[in-house]
Amino acid sequence: MKFGTELMRQAEALGQFTEDPPLLTRTYLSPQHRQAGNYLIGLMQRAGMTANFDALGNIVGRYEAADPAAPVVMTGSHQDSVRNAGKFDGLFGILTAIACVKDLHERGRKLPYTLEIVGFGDEEGVRFGVALMGSKAMAGSFEPSWLDKADDAGVTLRRALADFGGDPDAWPSLGRRGRVAAYVESHIEQGPVLLNVGLPVGVVTAIAGGSRIRVAVKGLAGHAGTVPMGSRQDALAAASEMVLFVEKHCETHEGLVGTVGKLAVLPGAINVIPQEVEFTIDVRSGDDALRHAAVAAFQSAFEEIAARRRVAVVAAPFYAVDAAPCDAALQEQFAQSIAAHGIPVRRLPSGAGHDAMVFPAICPMAMLFVRCGNNGISHHPDETMTAADADTATSVLLHFLEHFDAAAFAATTHAA
Numbered sequence: 208m209k210f211g212t213e214l215m216r217q218a219e220a221l222g223q224f225t226e227d228p229p230l231l232t233r234t235y236l237s238p239q240h241r242q243a244g245n246y247l248i249g250l251m252q253r254a255g256m257t258a259n260f261d262a263l264g265n266i267v268g269r270y271e272a273a274d275p276a277a278p279v280v281m282t283g284s285h286q287d288s289v290r291n292a293g294k295f296d297g298l299f300g301i302l303t304a305i306a307c308v309k310d311l312h313e314r315g316r317k318l319p320y321t322l323e324i325v326g327f328g329d330e331e332g333v334r335f336g337v338a339l340m341g342s343k344a345m346a347g348s349f350e351p352s353w354l355d356k357a358d359d360a361g362v363t364l365r366r367a368l369a370d371f372g373g374d375p376d377a378w379p380s381l382g383r384r385g386r387v388a389a390y391v392e393s394h395i396e397q398g399p400v401l402l403n404v405g406l407p408v409g410v411v412t413a414i415a416g417g418s419r420i421r422v423a424v425k426g427l428a429g430h431a432g433t434v435p436m437g438s439r440q441d442a443l444a445a446a447s448e449m450v451l452f453v454e455k456h457c458e459t460h461e462g463l464v465g466t467v468g469k470l471a472v473l474p475g476a477i478n479v480i481p482q483e484v485e486f487t488i489d490v491r492s493g494d495d496a497l498r499h500a501a502v503a504a505f506q507s508a509f510e511e512i513a514a515r516r517r518v519a520v521v522a523a524p525f526y527a528v529d530a531a532p533c534d535a536a537l538q539e540q541f542a543q544s545i546a547a548h549g550i551p552v553r554r555l556p557s558g559a560g561h562d563a564m565v566f567p568a569i570c571p572m573a574m575l576f577v578r579c580g581n582n583g584i585s586h587h588p589d590e591t592m593t594a595a596d597a598d599t600a601t602s603v604l605l606h607f608l609e610h611f612d613a614a615a616f617a618a619t620t621h622a623a
């Protein structure tokens with residue numbers, strides 16, 4: 208196997224850089240981010256690339272074209288993880304691209320474009336709540352107010368960047384508008400579609416958009432043994448009704464998914480009626496209008512529940528990203544690379560978010576999905592792919608990169 212065995216070994220090695228052993232958790236700007244970055248920079252340099260951290264902690268490698276005026280094509284994915292993650296989400300997209308460049312380098316082959324491979328510092332948004340910060344800086348949609356966001360320990364993004372050795376105020380210099388002909392990304396599917404149809408890879412058609420909302424419910428604490436049931440202002444009971452509303456609304460509107468993944472209760476004592484609850488909502492859809500309508504429906508339902516239960520509620524949307532269609536010509540190019548391997552071409556949408564989704568603002572974008580084992584489970588330690596599929600996906604990406612005429616493509620698109 209040309210690539211697969213080594214890729215599995217690398218994914219295993221990177222899985223050791225965790226804040227939470229034996230679980231895998233690697234958040235933005237943690238010491239483990241630096242360790243993973245150093246590991247990736249080493250791989251990139253040995254593959255014939257120049258590589259370094261940028262001002263926001265993204266890991267950026269360049270495989271220069273012979274002609275310095277040649278276009279730039281970008282690929283990669285994210286180095287950060289969710290809590291208790293699998294080893295392939297994000298990392299595979301970086302490793303597979305480095306494996307392609309290593310192969311080109313060993314054959315002494317340059318590309319007619321400069322290939323940038325980026326390990327984005329933050330995609331999951333676990334530490335500061337805002338997702339896709341690395342890729343948004345490159346796509347020109349970084350918001351400076353994010354620098355004041357704090358993690359659960361009260362450390363602001365500005366402080367964390369400075370401690371990491373980055374430069375918080377240098378984010379505008381990361382923008383790539385007008386300088387990238389195309390962005391392509393390979394990623395584990397994180398679902399069961401390819402597994403169920405028995406195919407190792409597939410072409411992504413579009414990436415679902417998402418909104419994040421923080422909800423604060425305020426009731427009145429009281430003695431668990433003395434306050435009669437009918438006269439309580441229990442913040443947790445009210446929040447529970449809200450959580451179930453989110454589930455019901457998304458179940459009954461085809462194309463929506465909604466998740467409450469974080470919930471905190473104060474004072475959090477067994478014999479005290481809950482006074483305050485804070486929870487988050489993550490709602491997604493391929494249809495932006497359906498998602499906006501869901502956010503509005505949550506707001507009005509929460510107000511009704513709060514009034515009826517005599518608690519106060521504030522639902523504050525704090526982050527949103529629109530659905531992103533993949534470029535038709537790049538999809539076709541991926542389809543040809545898959546077909547060249549004798550594999551039937553399957554197209555499928557992505558319900559998960561990816562760094563790729565911010566790039567349509569500045570250049571055409573496309574994605575290759577790789578089959579996910581274990582019933583498609585992801586954001587979970589059981590997430591897996593086989594070495595054979597890693598091998599096939601890398602060979603398909605390499606075929607794509609070697610057959611991509613970036614100059615001709617750029618001349619026919621409107622890369623901003």
Ligand code: GLV
Pocket residue numbers: 330331558559560561
């Ligand atoms: C990232 O994996 C996301 O879709 O939240």
Ligand code: MN
Pocket residue numbers: 289296331586
């Ligand atoms: Mn993820």
Ligand code: MN
Pocket residue numbers: 285296297330394560561
């Ligand atoms: Mn991912």
